[in-house]
Amino acid sequence: MNFENYTIKAQEAIAEANKLARKNENQQIEPEHILYALLADPQGVVPSILKKFATDAASISSELNQLINQLPRVYGGNNGQVYLSQQTNKLFDSAEKEAQALKDEFISTEHLLLGITDNSDNAAKLLKN
DSSP states (O other), rough: OOOOGHHHHHHHHHHHHHHHHHHHHOOOHHHHHHHHHHHHTTTTHHHHHHHHOOOOOHHHHHHHHHHHSEEEEEEEEEETTEEEEEEHHHHHHHHHHHHHHOOOSSSHHHHHHHHHHSSOOOHHHHHHH
């Protein structure tokens, strides 16, 4: 995975997800972190996409926050090291495939959103509901 193939907004969302995982003492970045970061950007495309589907981004963010608070925490000893979970790697693979299918040169936040919906984790279930 080459993050240089990601748009600036997608890179920012991934960086925010990393910060969120560290803040919550989670050892892995999960799709929930990515989706939360995508929704937290008021100038991002994802909140406006969800709004078009009459979905309340604030309530999704609230539910995501609850899911993130339930994730395992690691205290000390890991030097703040955060890894990508297996589900997050699948999300990135799906996003890259979506970009290729659409013949897009870069992976954007929209591709990340599509990658989330392709998975079967809690973030995907939350969006589908």
